[in-house]
Amino acid sequence: MTERWMRLLQDFVRDHSAEMMREPSGILTHPYTVPSAPDSPYYSTTLWDWDSWFVSVVLGQVEADTGEPGRFAAYEEGVIRNFLAHTDADGVMPILLKPDGPMLHGDPSRAGGFSQNMHKPVIAQQAALLTRRKGSAEWIRDDLPVIERFLERYLESHVDAATGLAYWQTDFAVGVDNDPSVFYRPDRSCASIYLNSLLYRELLAYGSLLEDSGRASEANRWRGRAEDLADAVREHLWDERDGTFYSADLALRAIDEEDWLHSGAPRTWSSLLLRVDNWSSFLALWAGIATAEQAERMRERYLDRRTFRADYGVRTLSKLEKQYSLRASNNPSNWLGPVWGVSNYLVFRGLDKYGFADDARELAEETVALFGRDLDATGALHEFYHPDTGEPIMTKGFQNWNFLVLNLIAYLEGRPMVTEF
Template structure:
């Protein structure tokens, strides 16, 4: 559950300005799943296999919950979910007669509602290894490759171009994740494509990112925080470095050299 502040994707509409603990963020859930797998790895490296088994069980349960609640078979995508629901218990309503229990015949029996807002975070199910092969095929075909939604000249839009909230405003505090291209999101989607064997699409995205940063550095002598999807023009914060250097991993992969893995 997210409170919508300082979660890394500042103004993701699925969490931004929502009530506290009302959003089951696909972004945060995918990150937590990878964190749990990292703890399994670290536990095994420290010869603490019993502790590792506990983390592995937590990871298994989280993956199952993400599959159950966040995958949308209709759209073929992973979404955040809305947890802002009233309790499912029957409620006494004396206005309709003594001891009348409203909606007692069929109270709510679902835990959450899918937020069908097309945010780039849905691709993280590939990066985290949560998606099944069939799900991955749908995600790539119906969403990654769609020029009307995510796919652009500069990479993956952080919010579908078809969403009403789509915006290219240069903003800080919050930084804008409502459509602009970010180096970190391009990289994480690239990594998921590569890991699931979509090498043509992974190469396409890697080349777009190399072009984006190369153009910026050649023109401005520095990199920026995020970019306009069609032209690749920088929108904010000249000199931003940080995860932009992950493009070096993309270059290594393109050239057939050793690529640094998470763990």
């Protein structure tokens, strides 16, 4: 059955990948990609941040499999150029763009105190991915100052001085929508392991772009900033007791030297671990932040069927957490336990990166089975799934990172697999 599903999925992804392409429209003056087919009720015209990054990973595999290098290059480049064109002088980049304008939540600008979230730190990674496929950074050289402004904005206004960790400004559009570590919590209180893992890879990707542009000394400076962040993650977000990375609570009252109640022994810690067992913890493996010993302990947690391990992949929240829920929801989408294609893929990448090849292969096979069964039964894929039965929960026709199953099939067949930077 697995072989048949692999053939079915390969044909489906290759045949439908072009449905995610869009021509210039309104403020989107460059061609771009969207997460789904034109008839999707949610995603048909909107350019999203981390979604478009994974679409590029998929498109690279389609090009490799079909022997058509550069087939989608204009759309992938257009994604980056559209976002850069709408990045302001202070480096604020929108989370998403629609033909009639960017969608903003509050005021993320300097006037607004940079108090809202912006584009996730993946734009340099997307550019580095395309540069690797093109073999040259010449196409992006003139735009590097805009990417640098964006990264400087993160480091200046989204990083906690006491810990060196990046934090979310609010719980709006944080990718893992209803992660209990962020959702409904106070503003600027969560140093998310998800965000810090992305930012670490983003800083490395920008260093790579600089080196490819002949700016080696600057590249090393940015790589140094990445390592500073990794050190902070290992110091503040690793929990030796539980053997995993967690997000951290930064919402501690400032130390008041005049406060008689605390003056004899003020706190010596700068954050508190938020012990919410979320799939995002495994991004420390994907990012390469974890030590080998930490990775071994995280593998043990991954294999525990009471928590994350399910018949169809990785529960997005441990089944032992009180917030665990498999209900259908949109805006926010539900990451409280359902299996998502992107979480399966990123955990797979982390396992493979640290040498857990058997576990990685098993997860890839389970993801093929999940999507193969769905495509067989419904003729489409869905946004997220029941982790134990594999039944789709909602959003028929969702494509986006589900199409990464094509990359997993290449891995299973021992062919070259296109990966993110």
